[in-house]
Amino acid sequence: MASLLDWSLIDGAVPAGLTFAGGAAFAVLLADGRRVWWRRILPLVLLGMLVLGVLIEVLVNQVWRPFADRVPTNTTLWITMIVGALVLGVLRALPQRWPARIGIALAVVVLAVCGVADINRYFGQFPTVGALFGSGQGPTTDLSQAAKPAASTVVVPPGKALSEVWQPPADLPAQGTVSEVTIPSSAGFNTRTGRVYLPPAYQATPRPKLPVLVLLAGQPGSPSDWLGPGQLATTMDKYAADNRGLAPIVVLPDHLGSELANPLCLDSKLGAAETYLAKDVPNWIRQNLQADPDPQAWSIGGLSQGGTCGLQLAVRAPEVYRNFIDISGQREPSLGTRKDTVNAAFGGDEAAFKRVNPLDILATAKFPRTAGLIVVGNKDGEFRPQQQDVLKACRRAGMQVDWLEIPGPHNWVVWRPALAQAMPWLAQHTGLTPR
Structure with missing residues (x-):
């Protein structure tokens, strides 16, 4: 059996588990029963995410161009998702009591970890847990x-x-x-x-x-x-x-x-x-x-x-x-x-x-x-x-x-x-x- 440090971050159980956890976390952030949430708040946040993605593409890839390679679509999507998750988390947590707020905060963290892990999968930067910690x-x-x-x-x-x-x-x-x-x-x-x-x-x-x-x-x-x-x-x-x-x-x-x-x-x-x-x-x-x-x-x-x-x-x-x-x-x-x-x-x-x-x-x-x-x-x-x-x-x-x-x-x-x-x-x- 492979040790923890040998676990792959590119394919296999770890990425699959993170994908499942990320989907569950996103569902938690969306699950608000208020009518105003579905009619106004969520559409505005999604529109803001779309605008952010366009701004990254235009300002970073076409105007600023800090890198020899363009920022890939995968990375742009996850940046907008993580920012959107943070905004959704704040708006979901405001009317809640502390136990619910902690759960919402954990959902934001899980989704952010899932995003960073998927960006790593795209670039292949850290192939294993051990590589992540410098082995x-x-x-x-x-x-x-x-x-x-x-x-x-x-x-x-x-x-x-x-x-x-x-x-x-x-x-x-x-x-x-x-x-x-x-x-x-x-x-x-x-x-x-x-x-x-x-x-x-x-x-x-x-x-x-x-x-x-x-x-x-x-x-x-x-x-x-x-x-x-x-x-x-x-x-x-x-x-x-x-x-x-x-x-x-x-x-x-x-x-x-x-x-x-x-x-x-x-x-x-x-x-x-x-x-x-x-x-x-x-x-x-x-x-x-x-x-x-x-x-x-x-x-x-x-x-x-x-x-x-x-x-x-x-x-x-x-x-x-x-x-x-x-x-x-x-x-x-x-x-x-x-x-x-x-x-x-x-x-x-x-x-x-x-x-x-x-x-x-x-x-x-x-x-x-x-x-x-x-x-x-x-x-x-x-x-x-x-x-x-x-x-x-x-x-x-x-x-x-x-x-x-x-x-x-x-x-x-x-x-x-x-x-x-x-x-x-x-x-x-x-x-x-x-x-």
């Missing part, structure tokens, strides 16, 4: 302890992969380590605390010089997203267990600056995000970690806006990153529309945007030494066509690009397994395993 993120270790310099390193002969010469010691740890790190910007780009995953093999002496994967969250997002909802430590530990402790070093920098910011991974009026990822982060890695220095062993990737960013850096800094993993990315860096993007980032200078836009660059330049993996959900109606355009542009530019389609829409149901399924491809293209 699977891996132990946090001070980097000064986890990344002590090794006296010697493994020498890999030309033409060989690291796995072909690697001999793990008997006392190799079963798990990797996760450390919080501060990666400074040379150009004043504001960043939050980053994370670094070091696989078990990093603790060995002689130390294997492992490949590097710089992995980016979506927007809104933070570096810890790949550890929490993304279950990165669990995924990488499993890969390492199947490969005698070997796995890439994974660096999770902050490429946004704040949860709602979107500097587009460009050097523009919005910040020096490109310089941060193309120079500052690689320099920090070289100074603080013993990694494979060959650009062929370096990759950058991410999900959604972070996937777009991975493509951008592969095109803009191919001397640093020879490989990229674009998971559910966009056709181009965007704040909603091309006009809004150009105005915000370059003061309306379309030519300046085209000089840094990956598809415009790919139309005229060749990248025969760059490899990419483009991943998307087969039910992602908005981003799948954009990824197909990216695939065609990359192949026309001479890149070695593969396509991976995973069952699901634009959410963690796709992004979480995407990393695990990308690992064999990544290992072969970075010299970790033979091709």
Whole structure:
């Protein structure tokens, strides 16, 4: 029998039970015998909910546009439902005595929990109860302890992969380590605390010089997203267990600056995000970690806006990153529309945007030494066509690009397994395993 922490929040008994409880709670909020309730109060509240839903769609998705992705209809509906439930609860409770008021308040809380749970089901953010409470993120270790310099390193002969010469010691740890790190910007780009995953093999002496994967969250997002909802430590530990402790070093920098910011991974009026990822982060890695220095062993990737960013850096800094993993990315860096993007980032200078836009660059330049993996959900109606355009542009530019389609829409149901399924491809293209 599965433990409580293993209970699924995506399908099965828990979501079904919450749906039933939410329906019962909504029935409690509606159950008022007053004639004025059915003729005036309830219709006005329902009308207000409809107006709120329209306002969210217009003001958030069309005017403000704080996110690279639009707020989905599922989320809009539940926001209006929860607000409506709160209003109904207050209006139902006013003429009641305290025992009834407590029951009505509980109904509002149950409906709100049901709404939050259903939004989580839509995004796949927390697949289990354990994930909700932070399990699977891996132990946090001070980097000064986890990344002590090794006296010697493994020498890999030309033409060989690291796995072909690697001999793990008997006392190799079963798990990797996760450390919080501060990666400074040379150009004043504001960043939050980053994370670094070091696989078990990093603790060995002689130390294997492992490949590097710089992995980016979506927007809104933070570096810890790949550890929490993304279950990165669990995924990488499993890969390492199947490969005698070997796995890439994974660096999770902050490429946004704040949860709602979107500097587009460009050097523009919005910040020096490109310089941060193309120079500052690689320099920090070289100074603080013993990694494979060959650009062929370096990759950058991410999900959604972070996937777009991975493509951008592969095109803009191919001397640093020879490989990229674009998971559910966009056709181009965007704040909603091309006009809004150009105005915000370059003061309306379309030519300046085209000089840094990956598809415009790919139309005229060749990248025969760059490899990419483009991943998307087969039910992602908005981003799948954009990824197909990216695939065609990359192949026309001479890149070695593969396509991976995973069952699901634009959410963690796709992004979480995407990393695990990308690992064999990544290992072969970075010299970790033979091709």
